[in-house]
Amino acid sequence: xxxxxxxxxxxxxxxxxxxxxxxxxxxxxxxxxxxxxxxxxxxxxxxxxxxxxxxxxxxxxxxxxxxxxxxxxxxxxxxxxxxxxxxxxxxxxxxxxxxxxxxxxxxxxxxxxxxxxxxxxxxxxxxxxxxxxxxxxxxxxxxxxxxxxxxxxxxxxxxxxxxxxxxxxxxxxxxxxxxxxxxxxxxxxxxxxxxxxxxxxxxxxxxxxxxxxxxxxxxxxxxxxxxxxxxxxxxxxxxxxxxxxxxxxxxxxxxxxxxxxxxxxxxxxxxxxxxxxxxxxxxx
Numbered sequence: 001x002x003x004x005x006x007x008x009x010x011x012x013x014x015x016x017x018x019x020x021x022x023x024x025x026x027x028x029x030x031x032x033x034x035x036x037x038x039x040x041x042x043x044x045x046x047x048x049x050x051x052x053x054x055x056x057x058x059x060x061x062x063x064x065x066x067x068x069x070x071x072x073x074x075x076x077x078x079x080x081x082x083x084x085x086x087x088x089x090x091x092x093x094x095x096x097x098x099x100x101x102x103x104x105x106x107x108x109x110x111x112x113x114x115x116x117x118x119x120x121x122x123x124x125x126x127x128x129x130x131x132x133x134x135x136x137x138x139x140x141x142x143x144x145x146x147x148x149x150x151x152x153x154x155x156x157x158x159x160x161x162x163x164x165x166x167x168x169x170x171x172x173x174x175x176x177x178x179x180x181x182x183x184x185x186x187x188x189x190x191x192x193x194x195x196x197x198x199x200x201x202x203x204x205x206x207x208x209x210x211x212x213x214x215x216x217x218x219x220x221x222x223x224x225x226x227x228x229x230x231x232x233x234x235x236x237x238x239x240x241x242x243x244x245x246x247x248x249x250x251x252x253x254x255x256x257x258x259x260x261x262x263x264x265x266x267x268x269x270x271x272x273x274x275x276x277x278x279x280x281x282x283x284x
Contacts, residue, residue: 027052035063035087041070041098046078053085062088062111065104069097072124076197079106083205090250091116094261096231101198101212105205105244114251115258119267121224121231123212124194133187137180208242215270223268230265238272 025039027048033056037049053060063082069075075098082089082103089107096119104110104118112118171179202209210217215232216224223229236247236254256262 029056029060030064033058033060034090035060037063037065037067039067041067041075041078041103043071043074043077045070046074046081049078050081053087059085060087062090063103063107064090064092065095065099066091066093067095067099067103069099069101072098072101072198073194075099075102076124076194076201079103079201082106083108091118093117094119094259097121102201105207105211106201108246110244110247112247112249112254114249114253115255117256117259117262117265117267118233119231119265120212120215120233122216124191124198125209126213126216129191130188133184137184206243211239211242211244214272215268220268220270228266229268232268232270233262234270234272238270241272 025037025042025045025048027038027045028036029052030036035049035052037045039045049063079102083106086108088109088111089104090111090113091104092113094117095104096117100118100120101123171182174182199209202211211234214220220232223232233256234242236249239247256267
């Protein structure tokens with residue numbers, strides 16, 4: 001039980017980049033018929049968002065979001081839905097991790113408030129995710145809460161939406177080594193599936209699939225491994241170079257460094273002119 005609790009604690013962590021704790025989530029329709037989303041991205045919060053959209057006689061045309069991220073699978077689901085509906089996204093304060101990876105990038109029209117912050121720090125193809133699972137299984141897992149996260153659900157839920165379903169009672173009844181073997185196998189399959197989904201997602205959008213990882217590579221490895229930074233960002237020009245189109249700044253010039261979240265998170269700017277090893281993912 002202890003090993004499984006440690007592993008599940010790792011897997012359901014929020015991808016926090018800000019001054020959290022942030023309350024779980026709030027989703028509502030404002031007086032201007034805009035969808036408002038604040039808090040953690042999860043299957044529950046995404047379903048609430050969809051429900052509000054579907055029940056609206058006049059369909060909202062924009063989501064105004066403030067989120068530090070959450071469950072990577074739910075983020076992918078939400079991003080695909082945004083892409084398919086054609087709804088716009090506006091970041092008011094900050095959008096990090098799964099929010100930046102999947103929600104913001106998926107919108108046809110993307111709006112940033114003048115001091116809004118976009119923060120990346122990896123994703124579902126991050127090579128150390130399985131290494132972290134192994135560390136959890138060996139009871140040596142120590143980390144700060146700013147890695148990609150995914151959620152494992154009981155098979156009693158909607159199994160058609162679960163990437164890694166299992167029967168909790170069955171797993172709890174296993175002997176320790178059998179439990180470790182089961183979790184290791186299930187997680188490997190889970191991560192392979194989600195990694196492919198992420199790659200397909202970026203291909204669909206026409207965006208460089210390495211965008212979430214450049215800040216973990218090449219000359220940026222020391223900064224990433226120092227654990228002194230909650231993540232990294234890019235200039236608007238470099239985002240455009242990577243295929244991110246239709247970004248509109250509401251105000252004058254985009255100045256994320258003015259945001260308290262940016263300063264407190266010690267966010268570092270990644271420049272595409274810095275050589276990346278073979279231009280391929282070598283992230284940690």
